[in-house]
Amino acid sequence: MAFFEVDGLTKRFGGLTAVDDVSFSVDEGQVYTIIGPNGAGKTTIFNLVSLIYAPTAGTVRFRERDLTSLAPHRVASLGIGRTFQNIELFEHATVLQNLLIGRHAHAHRNFMADLFFLPSVRRAELAHREQVEKVIDFLDLQAHRDSLVAGLPYGVRKVVELARALCAQPRLLLLDEPSSGLNVEETDDMAYWIQDIREQLGITVLMVEHDMSLVSRVSDRVLAVNYGRVLAEGTAAEVQSHPDVVAAYLGA
Amino acid sequence: MRFIFKTRYAQDLQVFKHSGSVFWNGLLAVLLVAAPFVVPDYYRTQLVFIFIYSIVGFGLMLLSGFTGQVSIGHAAFLAIGAYAQAILQGLGWPFFLSAPAAMALGAAAGLLIGLPALRLTGIYLAIATLAFGFVVEEVLARWESVTGGNSGLMVPAPRLVLQPMTDPTAFYFLCLACVVAVALAVFNLLRSPTGRAFIAIRDSEISAQSMGVNLAAYKTLSFALSAAITALAGCLYAHQIRFISPEQFTLLQSIEFLLMIAIGGMGSLHGAVLGAIFVISLPELIGAMKDVMPPGLAQQPGLKPLVFGTIMILVVIYEPMGLYGRWLKIRTYFSLFPLYRRGMFQRQKAYTKSERVH
Amino acid sequence: MTDILQLVVAGVAIGCIYALIALGFVLIYKATEVVNFAQGDLMMLGAFVAFTFASIWGLSFWLAFPLAIATMAAFGAAFDRVVLRPIIGQPQVAAVLVTIAAGFVIRGAASMVPGWGTDTHALKAPFSDQVVRAGGVSVSSDHLAIIGLTAALCVVLYVFFKRTRVGIAMQASSQNQLAAYYMGIPVRRINTLIWSISAGVAAFAAVLLAPITFVHANMGFIGLKAFPAAVLGGFGSIPGAIVGGLIIGLVESFAGFYLPEGFKDVAAYVVVLVVLIVRPSGIFAEQRRKKV
Numbered sequence: 044m045a046f047f048e049v050d051g052l053t054k055r056f057g058g059l060t061a062v063d064d065v066s067f068s069v070d071e072g073q074v075y076t077i078i079g080p081n082g083a084g085k086t087t088i089f090n091l092v093s094l095i096y097a098p099t100a101g102t103v104r105f106r107e108r109d110l111t112s113l114a115p116h117r118v119a120s121l122g123i124g125r126t127f128q129n130i131e132l133f134e135h136a137t138v139l140q141n142l143l144i145g146r147h148a149h150a151h152r153n154f155m156a157d158l159f160f161l162p163s164v165r166r167a168e169l170a171h172r173e174q175v176e177k178v179i180d181f182l183d184l185q186a187h188r189d190s191l192v193a194g195l196p197y198g199v200r201k202v203v204e205l206a207r208a209l210c211a212q213p214r215l216l217l218l219d220e221p222s223s224g225l226n227v228e229e230t231d232d233m234a235y236w237i238q239d240i241r242e243q244l245g246i247t248v249l250m251v252e253h254d255m256s257l258v259s260r261v262s263d264r265v266l267a268v269n270y271g272r273v274l275a276e277g278t279a280a281e282v283q284s285h286p287d288v289v290a291a292y293l294g295a
Numbered sequence: 296m297r298f299i300f301k302t303r304y305a306q307d308l309q310v311f312k313h314s315g316s317v318f319w320n321g322l323l324a325v326l327l328v329a330a331p332f333v334v335p336d337y338y339r340t341q342l343v344f345i346f347i348y349s350i351v352g353f354g355l356m357l358l359s360g361f362t363g364q365v366s367i368g369h370a371a372f373l374a375i376g377a378y379a380q381a382i383l384q385g386l387g388w389p390f391f392l393s394a395p396a397a398m399a400l401g402a403a404a405g406l407l408i409g410l411p412a413l414r415l416t417g418i419y420l421a422i423a424t425l426a427f428g429f430v431v432e433e434v435l436a437r438w439e440s441v442t443g444g445n446s447g448l449m450v451p452a453p454r455l456v457l458q459p460m461t462d463p464t465a466f467y468f469l470c471l472a473c474v475v476a477v478a479l480a481v482f483n484l485l486r487s488p489t490g491r492a493f494i495a496i497r498d499s500e501i502s503a504q505s506m507g508v509n510l511a512a513y514k515t516l517s518f519a520l521s522a523a524i525t526a527l528a529g530c531l532y533a534h535q536i537r538f539i540s541p542e543q544f545t546l547l548q549s550i551e552f553l554l555m556i557a558i559g560g561m562g563s564l565h566g567a568v569l570g571a572i573f574v575i576s577l578p579e580l581i582g583a584m585k586d587v588m589p590p591g592l593a594q595q596p597g598l599k600p601l602v603f604g605t606i607m608i609l610v611v612i613y614e615p616m617g618l619y620g621r622w623l624k625i626r627t628y629f630s631l632f633p634l635y636r637r638g639m640f641q642r643q644k645a646y647t648k649s650e651r652v653h
Numbered sequence: 654m655t656d657i658l659q660l661v662v663a664g665v666a667i668g669c670i671y672a673l674i675a676l677g678f679v680l681i682y683k684a685t686e687v688v689n690f691a692q693g694d695l696m697m698l699g700a701f702v703a704f705t706f707a708s709i710w711g712l713s714f715w716l717a718f719p720l721a722i723a724t725m726a727a728f729g730a731a732f733d734r735v736v737l738r739p740i741i742g743q744p745q746v747a748a749v750l751v752t753i754a755a756g757f758v759i760r761g762a763a764s765m766v767p768g769w770g771t772d773t774h775a776l777k778a779p780f781s782d783q784v785v786r787a788g789g790v791s792v793s794s795d796h797l798a799i800i801g802l803t804a805a806l807c808v809v810l811y812v813f814f815k816r817t818r819v820g821i822a823m824q825a826s827s828q829n830q831l832a833a834y835y836m837g838i839p840v841r842r843i844n845t846l847i848w849s850i851s852a853g854v855a856a857f858a859a860v861l862l863a864p865i866t867f868v869h870a871n872m873g874f875i876g877l878k879a880f881p882a883a884v885l886g887g888f889g890s891i892p893g894a895i896v897g898g899l900i901i902g903l904v905e906s907f908a909g910f911y912l913p914e915g916f917k918d919v920a921a922y923v924v925v926l927v928v929l930i931v932r933p934s935g936i937f938a939e940q941r942r943k944k945v
Contacts, residue, residue: 093505119507127505133498135562136491139307143488144495148507150488154516157487158480164487165308171488172304211506365746411926414933418688422884423929425877426922433919546877550753557750596771597870601761607754611747612739 045104046071046247047215052101054084054091054271061087063271064101069215069264074241074248076262078255078282080292084271085251086128089219092249093118093125105215119148124213126204128220128251134193138184138203141192142175145210149174178209181244182236198229205236209244216240218250222257230257237261255283255293267292297630308486310479327471331464339467340535345568345575346470347531352556352567353477354524359553360561361490362517363497364412365421367549368428372401372522374435374544376529378442381450381539389456390469394530401526402519404431409518413511428549436541447540450533470531477524478564484520485564493517554607560617569618577603616640658790660906666796668902669803673858674879675886675894676810677851683889684823684847687737687748691756692855693876698759699725699856700868701769704776709768714779722856729852733845741830741841756873764870771870776863799861806857807895810850814891823847878905881925887935896936900924 045068054062062084069075077085090096092103094115103110105121113121124145133141150171156164179185182202187195192203201224208216221237222230234257240246252258258265259279267274267288274292275285282288299306299313311317331339351373358364379397388396408427415423435442442448452459453466460466484490492513495503504510533539551574559570581602614621620640628635677692689695702724706717736755740747764771783794814820826833826840833840859872866872882901886893901921908920928935 095501095504114509115504116507116509119505125505127502131499131502131505133495133502135498136494140491140494144491144503144506144508147488147492147495152488154484154489154520157484157489160483160487164483165305168308168487169304172307176304207506411930415929418682418888419884419929419933419935421688422880423926426881426926426929429922430919430926433915437915554750554754557746561746597761597764599761600757601765604754604757604759604761608736608751608758611743611751611754612736615740615743615747 045069046073046106047249048102048104049088049092050102050104052088052091052103053099054087054096055099061271062091062098065268065271065273066101067266067273067276069247069249071214071247072241072245073263074237074250074261075264075266076258076279077249077251077266077268078253078258078288078292079268079274083268085268086219087271088268089125089217089251093123093217119211119213122212122214123217124208124211124215125217126201126208126219126221128223130197130200130204132192132200132204132207135191137189137191138187138195138206139175139189141203141207142178142210143171145207146171146174148211174212175210178206181209181239182206197224198226201225201229201233209240209246213246215247215249218248218252220251220253222252222254230254233257234260259283310482331467336463339463341575343467343470343531343535345571346474347528347535348555348571348574349474349568350477350528350531351525351552352559352571353481353564354521354528355552356556356561356564356567357481357484357493357524358517358521360556360563360566361485361497362493362514364514364517365417365553366424366521367421367546367553368408368424368426368431369521369525369552370544370546370548371428371431372404372525373529373532373548374431374539374541375401375404375522376526377450377533377539377544378435378448378529379526380530380533381448382441384451384454384534387454389454390530391456394527397530398523398526401529402523404526405519405522406515409515412518413514425546425549428546432541432544432546435544442541445541447538450537450539453534466534470535473527473531477527481524481564489513489516551603554603558607558610558617560619563619565622566617566619569622573618655790656910659792660910661903662790662792662796662800664903664906665899666793666799666902667905668882668899669799670858670862670875670898671879671882671901672895672898673803673806673854673861674876675883675898676807676891677854677858678879678883679888679891679894680847680851680854682883683891684827685748685844686745686827687752688888689851690749690752690876691759691873692851693873693879694756694759694763695725695729695852695873696855696859696862696876697868697870697873698728698763699852699859700776700863700872701763701766703856703860703863704774704868705768707776708774714777718778718860721860722853725856726849726853729855730845730849732852733848737844737848738841760870760873769870773867773869776860776868778860778864781864795861795864802857802861806854810854810891819843819846878921881921884935885925885928887937890935890937893935893937 047069049068050066052062052065053060065088077088079085087096091098094110094113098111105123108121110118110121133144151167179188182205184202184206187199187203192200195203201221205218205221221233225233237248238261241248262279264277265279265282266276267282267285269291274287275282283293297313297315301307306312311320330342351369354372355366355369358366376397379400380393383393383396408424412420412423436445438444452461453469454460460469492503492508495506495508496510496513500510555570555574556567558573559568560566578599581598610617616623624640627639674692674696677695678689681687681689699721703717703721706712706720707714712720732755736751737748740751763769778798780794780798785792785794785797822838822843825836826838826843830840862875866875878901879898882897883894884897885900886895886897901924904920904924905917909917912920
């Protein structure tokens with residue numbers, strides 16, 4: 044019984060086959076990384092898993108549940124969180140508000156209660172705030188709590204993006220190129236955080252990554268894709284030495 | 296220089312964040328309550344109009360400023376509220392029944408345009424709301440048996456429960472109560488999950504979805520709430536002007552509302568009120584300008600749109616944050632004096648990157 | 654049958670006017686992603702300018718016509734430089750608000766100019782007020798002129814956009830402004846050029862329309878019908894604008910004849926609502942996809 048399983052996943056955009064019969068499975072508590080050259084279809088796989096795209100064929104199963112027929116906004120309440128490659132934060136809101144929106148999957152849906160700000164709403168708000176503060180402590184974002192996202196430097200935004208995904212208390216976290224645009228120190232921090240996420244928070248991580256040192260440092264298993272197809276799968280060392288992967292991506 | 300030292304999370308949820316805010320708002324409340332007793336009737340009437348337009352502003356701000364759904368047909372909801380109120384009060388319904396009924400009707404209309412609008416964005420949404428506005432205007436003009444068509448409808452004096460309210464001061468307080476209630480309601484939305492979901496939809500629909508926000512449900516909700524609020528303004532509007540006809544609820548009126556909240560400052564409640572104050576005071580301003588202008592110029596009917604348009608253009612070029620933004624800057628300047636830097640409110644330039652795939 | 658033919662010709666003719674105004678919108682939108690709510694008012698201004706040249710100054714029509722187009726082209730360029738350039742870098746809402754406000758300003762100012770004012774003026778073309786008979790159908794010469802000249806203009810514009818570097822540069826700067834800057838495309842100058850072309854097209858439409866509707870300060874409201882036309886065809890599409898305009902013109906023409914009084918005005922909006930519900934991006938829908 045796999046925690047997260049993708050079977051025969053295929054996506055065609057008109058004549059272009061972006062993802063071609065990709066299958067892999069992730070066990071609970073693992074850090075699973077997908078690598079491959081640009082345009083290989085990695086982010087498309089992510090978008091398929093988080094139901095932003097509908098697959099042309101194949102299934103996505105999370106904890107034995109088939110996701111493919113669900114509406115996109117249901118993914119969060121099932122326990123899947125994600126970050127975006129190009130940072131999709133809410134620019135005109137503060138960091139705190141961004142993180143609180145991250146709690147939406149756990150929030151009540153009663154707008155009438157909200158209109159009157161009933162005591163139950165107040166209690167819920169304070170509870171959400173506590174959870175968000177835990178994430179802020181975890182990622183050291185205290186200094187930026189009340190800053191508007193629009194004015195923050197790139198490195199901080201990446202962390203806010205991660206924090207927002209964590210606020211939803213996901214079981215499975217999808218990280219799309221967590222270290223892109225980060226310098227060496229920030230990448231180091233990111234590596235520690237990914238390990239902490241797995242060990243302290245017990246969250247399974249599925250990520251796309253280019254930085255091979257980060258990949259070998261944190262990953263339990265690695266999947267290499269190219270042209271939408273699987274090239275190799277195994278531990279980081281196995282995949283890095285696989286001849287097809289070397290030819291297509293890593294170089295001799 | 297004020298520094299707010301926070302010790303409890305609940306402080307961030309408060310309506311008034313610090314003692315200064317309590318003081319100034321309290322002063323404003325006192326002034327507004329005292330106004331009808333000390334101020335000439337004309338200014339009391341202007342204040343009532345400001346209240347009514349503020350309510351419209353809150354409604355439109357909720358939809359366009361906070362949820363990012365453009366609407367240039369909002370006069371339609373004002374009309375629906377006004378006509379519903381006029382007809383129901385004419386049938387003898389008390390205000391506590393007729394106003395909620397009008398709001399419900401407005402909400403239904405909001406759903407009517409909100410549902411098909413789910414798949415529309417940007418200019419397509421704007422045109423759909425524009426078309427909707429036209430259709431409503433036409434329906435009002437044609438349905439003569441109910442609305443009196445182009446000859447209009449007389450509106451009876453507001454009847455709260457049993458007695459008609461003939462005292463304009465009492466009506467003033469009714470409007471004041473409504474505007475405070477609506478302001479509080481919208482403020483409550485904004486500090487709770489519903490309001491945050493709206494803002495999320497405005498800033499990034501895709502990540503809002505990933506966070507679990509049901510786009511369709513919340514967009515429709517925003518339309519319905521916005522329409523209901525505007526319909527309430529319509530109820531009060533009908534009683535204030537005593538006679539309504541379809542030509543008061545045209546596209547030009549809708550556009551004026553949009554410009555109103557833009558001048559006031561998109562994305563803030565204060566902006567709606569400041570915008571309303573601006574629009575109501577504009578004829579006064581023009582009247583004052585007339586004294587310094589050659590007589591031929593002053594009489595022109597084209598002067599009001601000319602001045603309105605020019606100010607709007609100047610605001611967009613020089614103060615994109617609107618009147619409220621300018622006020623924030625002034626206040627920050629004084630509170631941080633002499634440490635205020637010119638670039639403090641600088642925004643990042645956003646270059647257009649087309650999402651069209653062509 | 655002849656009734657229907659006449660309705661068709663009338664519909665196509667008025668549709669051409671809508672198409673021309675819609676074309677003006679779409680040109681600007683394709684180049685700058687700005688929706689110009691003042692397009693109808695630019696047309697109104699063009700009509701007044703032509704009126705000034707032809708009636709007040711007494712110039713020959715065939716001199717006043719190109720002169721009006723040239724004047725409006727210059728105005729369009731000036732408008733872009735003075736009003737729109739300072740807001741490059743602001744979110745798109747800003748440009749929309751500015752064009753809406755500009756419409757107000759143009760309307761207000763036009764009604765205040767001595768000699769223009771709030772009166773209605775006549776502006777006739779030498780080919781106006783004649784009736785052409787063909788195959789049992791009587792057609793107004795104005796309508797024929799509109800159809801013919803619009804077709805000619807479309808050919809000219811097509812050649813300009815497909816066969817010149819400027820056209821390609823315009824597409825580049827509309828798709829990604831920042832990248833266009835980096836490639837050395839003079840984005841601002843291109844924007845100014847597109848605005849002057851668009852204003853010129855508005856003036857062209859104005860002179861064709863004036864014999865039918867006369868020249869008055871509220872003439873620009875016809876621009877409001879052009880919006881449904883542009884949206885109907887799909888806002889980013891030039892052929893779409895033309896098709897949309899023709900459809901709206903035909904719908905109005907037939908609605909005016911077959912439906913009760915007053916439905917003609919609202920018919921266009923009902924059509925647009927229905928189309929948008931079925932196809933949210935118009936008939937020649939533009940594809941939009943945000944890459945995340």
